[in-house]
Amino acid sequence: MMAGLIFVFSLAAMMQFFVSYCRSLIAASARRALSPDVQDVVGITRSANSEDFERVMQFLHLCPERREDRNGIQAIGAYFRILGAVGKTLGKLIPSLHAWTESERSQCAYFAAVALDRRIAYSRDMLAEQMTA
Amino acid sequence: MPGPFEYTIWFVGALLEASVVVCSLLRGPFRRYFTLNLYMSMSFLVSAGRYLVFSRHGLMSSEYIYFYYYSDAILTICLYFALMGLYAIVFEELGAALKLRVFMMLLLIGTTLFSLSVVHQSEARMLTHYIVEISQNLYFVGLVLTYVLWAALLKLRESRVRVIQIVLSLGVYFSINAANYALHNAYPNLRVIWEYLPPAAGMFLPIAWIYAFVRFDDEARLTPARLAVVPR
Numbered sequence: 260m261m262a263g264l265i266f267v268f269s270l271a272a273m274m275q276f277f278v279s280y281c282r283s284l285i286a287a288s289a290r291r292a293l294s295p296d297v298q299d300v301v302g303i304t305r306s307a308n309s310e311d312f313e314r315v316m317q318f319l320h321l322c323p324e325r326r327e328d329r330n331g332i333q334a335i336g337a338y339f340r341i342l343g344a345v346g347k348t349l350g351k352l353i354p355s356l357h358a359w360t361e362s363e364r365s366q367c368a369y370f371a372a373v374a375l376d377r378r379i380a381y382s383r384d385m386l387a388e389q390m391t392a
Numbered sequence: 393m394p395g396p397f398e399y400t401i402w403f404v405g406a407l408l409e410a411s412v413v414v415c416s417l418l419r420g421p422f423r424r425y426f427t428l429n430l431y432m433s434m435s436f437l438v439s440a441g442r443y444l445v446f447s448r449h450g451l452m453s454s455e456y457i458y459f460y461y462y463s464d465a466i467l468t469i470c471l472y473f474a475l476m477g478l479y480a481i482v483f484e485e486l487g488a489a490l491k492l493r494v495f496m497m498l499l500l501i502g503t504t505l506f507s508l509s510v511v512h513q514s515e516a517r518m519l520t521h522y523i524v525e526i527s528q529n530l531y532f533v534g535l536v537l538t539y540v541l542w543a544a545l546l547k548l549r550e551s552r553v554r555v556i557q558i559v560l561s562l563g564v565y566f567s568i569n570a571a572n573y574a575l576h577n578a579y580p581n582l583r584v585i586w587e588y589l590p591p592a593a594g595m596f597l598p599i600a601w602i603y604a605f606v607r608f609d610d611e612a613r614l615t616p617a618r619l620a621v622v623p624r
Binding site: 273277283287 | 538553568574599602603
């Protein structure tokens with residue numbers, strides 16, 4: 260009985276902590292404006308769509324990896340998929356939940372675009388260093 | 393016998409734990425987050441100790457099983473100290489850190505005595521049952537304390553990204569482990585789940601802390617209201 264209660268409470272708390280953790284990753288990049296180059300490439304200016312996420316991820320995989328970004332991108336990728344699953348199942352029953360998951364997924368796409376921006380800047384810096392060396 | 397996958401998880405986990413301390417030393421917040429670094433150093437030492445005991449006595453030996461669960465209980469207590477350190481950082485401006493530390497120590501002692509009294513009613517398999525029972529309860533109390541800290545962060549409108557991310561990742565870690573030990577307690581035959589969850593959770597915590605130390609400095613801020621699952 261006690262173990263069952265602890266199990267249920269822990270699962271609920273884990274979901275809440277995980278969602279908040281992912282939101283803290285997203286919020287840290289939400290205020291950052293995208294460079295004109297990235298805006299042209301991915302077609303995102305101020306806000307993104309959830310459909311943009313996969314496309315931006317493909318661009319991200321084409322750029323050299325930055326170690327600092329890797330874990331955050333993986334966590335947001337997992338969060339994006341969980342939101343997709345929730346939106347497709349529970350979202351059909353509760354329209355407000357569907358709207359919320361879509362808004363969160365859009366922010367995931369914007370987070371990915373900011374990560375792409377950083378990777379492009381990083382690649383440029385590396386190239387510039389090699390040219391000067 | 394563990395296969396290459398288990399060895400890799402073991403080795404990578406220990407490497408990540410050491411990396412947290414190194415990153416913290418290089419980026420400067422080592423003293424400020426001393427209790428967190430103490431926990432990670434202990435965790436690294438315990439990983440090395442487990443490997444030594446395992447290589448001498450084998451995975452299914454009683455020596456290894458006792459060492460595993462007792463070291464886990466000690467690590468959980470170290471994690472309490474890490475949590476106390478976080479409380480001290482969050483409440484430093486209110487001057488309530490000392491009272492909170494005393495309260496948390498009393499809670500820790502109370503949880504241990506409660507677990508002992510629960511197991512004392514069934515003295516068969518006393519030690520092994522006690523270890524699982526105490527781990528489940530310690531992780532659960534840790535989860536509740538982290539939840540209270542998270543609520544306080546939202547209430548106080550704490551905006552330091554590093555503190556927020558460390559607290560949230562600790563919450564995820566405590567909840568995974570509390571759920572895992574509860575499952576272990578209720579269904580001891582479900583080895584597939586409760587054997588693989590702790591190493592996975594054990595890797596998440598150092599990765600999240602490395603990210604918080606490397607990616608943000610102590611002054612990086614965000615709007616805390618954006619983080620609540622229910623909009624405030």
